[in-house]
Amino acid sequence: MRRDRGGPHDRLLLVLLATTQFVICGDATVTNIALPTIGADLRLSDGTLSWVTSAYVLAFGGFLLVGGRVVDLLGFARTLRVGLAIFGAASLAGSFAPDAAWLICSRAVQGLGAALLAPAGLAGVVRSFADGERRTRAISAVGAAAASSVACGQVLGGVLTAAFGWSSVLLVNVPLCLAAYVVAVRTVPPRRRRAAVRGDLDLGGALTGTGGVALLLYAVVDAPPAGQGSTSTVWLLALAVALLVAFAAIELRSSRPLLSWALLRTESVGIANAVALTSATAMFGMVFLLILYLQRTIGLSPLLAGLAFLPYGLVQLATIAVTPRAVRLFGAGTVVVAGCGLAATALVPLTVVPTHAGYRVVLPSLVLLAIGNGCFSVAIAVVGLEGVPERVAGMAGSLLTASQQLGGALGLAATAAVHGVAAAAATPLAALRWGFALDLALAAAATALAVPLARRRVACPTAGQSRASA
Numbered sequence: 001m002r003r004d005r006g007g008p009h010d011r012l013l014l015v016l017l018a019t020t021q022f023v024i025c026g027d028a029t030v031t032n033i034a035l036p037t038i039g040a041d042l043r044l045s046d047g048t049l050s051w052v053t054s055a056y057v058l059a060f061g062g063f064l065l066v067g068g069r070v071v072d073l074l075g076f077a078r079t080l081r082v083g084l085a086i087f088g089a090a091s092l093a094g095s096f097a098p099d100a101a102w103l104i105c106s107r108a109v110q111g112l113g114a115a116l117l118a119p120a121g122l123a124g125v126v127r128s129f130a131d132g133e134r135r136t137r138a139i140s141a142v143g144a145a146a147a148s149s150v151a152c153g154q155v156l157g158g159v160l161t162a163a164f165g166w167s168s169v170l171l172v173n174v175p176l177c178l179a180a181y182v183v184a185v186r187t188v189p190p191r192r193r194r195a196a197v198r199g200d201l202d203l204g205g206a207l208t209g210t211g212g213v214a215l216l217l218y219a220v221v222d223a224p225p226a227g228q229g230s231t232s233t234v235w236l237l238a239l240a241v242a243l244l245v246a247f248a249a250i251e252l253r254s255s256r257p258l259l260s261w262a263l264l265r266t267e268s269v270g271i272a273n274a275v276a277l278t279s280a281t282a283m284f285g286m287v288f289l290l291i292l293y294l295q296r297t298i299g300l301s302p303l304l305a306g307l308a309f310l311p312y313g314l315v316q317l318a319t320i321a322v323t324p325r326a327v328r329l330f331g332a333g334t335v336v337v338a339g340c341g342l343a344a345t346a347l348v349p350l351t352v353v354p355t356h357a358g359y360r361v362v363l364p365s366l367v368l369l370a371i372g373n374g375c376f377s378v379a380i381a382v383v384g385l386e387g388v389p390e391r392v393a394g395m396a397g398s399l400l401t402a403s404q405q406l407g408g409a410l411g412l413a414a415t416a417a418v419h420g421v422a423a424a425a426a427t428p429l430a431a432l433r434w435g436f437a438l439d440l441a442l443a444a445a446a447t448a449l450a451v452p453l454a455r456r457r458v459a460c461p462t463a464g465q466s467r468a469s470a
């Protein structure tokens with residue numbers, strides 16, 4: 001039964017959940033800035049260096065569905081503790097990595113911890129805050145933490161690397177995880193009943209689902225260096241599809257499925273995940289191209305390029321703070337459509353960026369994108385968790401996060417491929433325009449997919465409605 005807490009305990013719980021999202025969402029961004037230094041120090045080739053990021057993404061995205069099921073079986077409190085312990089220990093080990101193999105393995109274990117923390121955090125919101133304005137505000141606080149971590153990650157990574165070396169970008173996670181673990185032990189005691197994990201985990205579904213998603217992400221990440229039409233990429237994609245088909249067959253017959261098809265058939269949940277996936281393909285690709293534009297076209301250093309994203313972070317945080325009121329007034333579905341539409345509009349001037357343009361061209365797009373993403377990040381979580389029973393809150397949270405992770409990986413690979421092909425046949429600036437045009441098309445598709453949500457006027461139901469539906 002959900003406990004509707006209030007007062008200081010409520011705020012402390014929110015700080016805990018927000019901290020976990022800050023750590024896992026900002027980790028990839030902070031580490032990316034340190035990649036050139038890591039490569040020089042450990043003498044890694046570009047191909048090996050890319051796996052410092054890819055290992056984290058693969059483990060994170062591949063194990064999300066399993067992580068969501070573990071949350072539903074063990075409860076979000078126990079899962080949160082385990083995830084924090086794994087993530088913190090892996091960060092500590094990675095900071096002392098003497099070679100590439102050690103570092104890449106540590107990053108993969110970090111991804112495993114993140115796959116537990118992400119659904120545990122969203123499930124914690126569902127199980128600890130009643131539906132309605134209080135839950136929307138809680139989602140906003142968690143979203144603000146995630147947004148601030150991404151926005152500040154570029155700057156933080158540059159400062160830490162310059163001052164203390166690349167190992168500091170991993171070591172900084174340790175005190176954060178330790179503090180969050182102590183707060184979790186004191187604030188969120190686990191339920192006394194222990195689930196029969198071995199009998200309920202659906203090992204067949206876990207193996208095929210995790211393997212299929214991981215192989216699909218691997219094929220997407222490996223496609224640009226290997227070549228989109230390479231034999232290895234084709235075989236990886238074929239094997240991934242075969243495993244995902246097997247996963248679907250197992251889940252349809254399972255009495256305790258890893259992914260509930262009834263949940264996925266729920267209109268708000270199904271559309272929310274489709275929109276989240278499509279929107280992520282556009283946003284990840286856009287950020288990739290903006291970094292290229294700022295560093296290669298304008299000539300900014302990595303630290304200055306990171307500082308260039310500060311207006312984006314500040315505006316996004318301000319937008320997240322007022323979005324709950326917009327959700328209450330207009331409905332979450334309408335806010336999702338508005339957020340997607342603003343993000344698409346932000347891409348329009350970048351598709352025709354002039355030859356000698358500078359940061360003044362990028363800044364308006366960054367501000368508009370920040371407003372759109374600020375609205376979207378809160379409202380899509382409200383829609384994706386609308387009326388979800390507590391017993392499958394972890395599943396719903398992991399599904400939404402998995403959609404965004406998979407969409408981001410696909411979008412980054414597609415944008416990099418289009419940019420690479422265009423760069424071989426045109427000027428660097430023209431190649432950027434083609435990449436931005438692809439992301440604009442994807443953002444417009446996300447807006448179109450979200451329109452049915454506005455028609456349904458998805459809003460925050462009352463606490464009584466939520467309990468009745470659960």
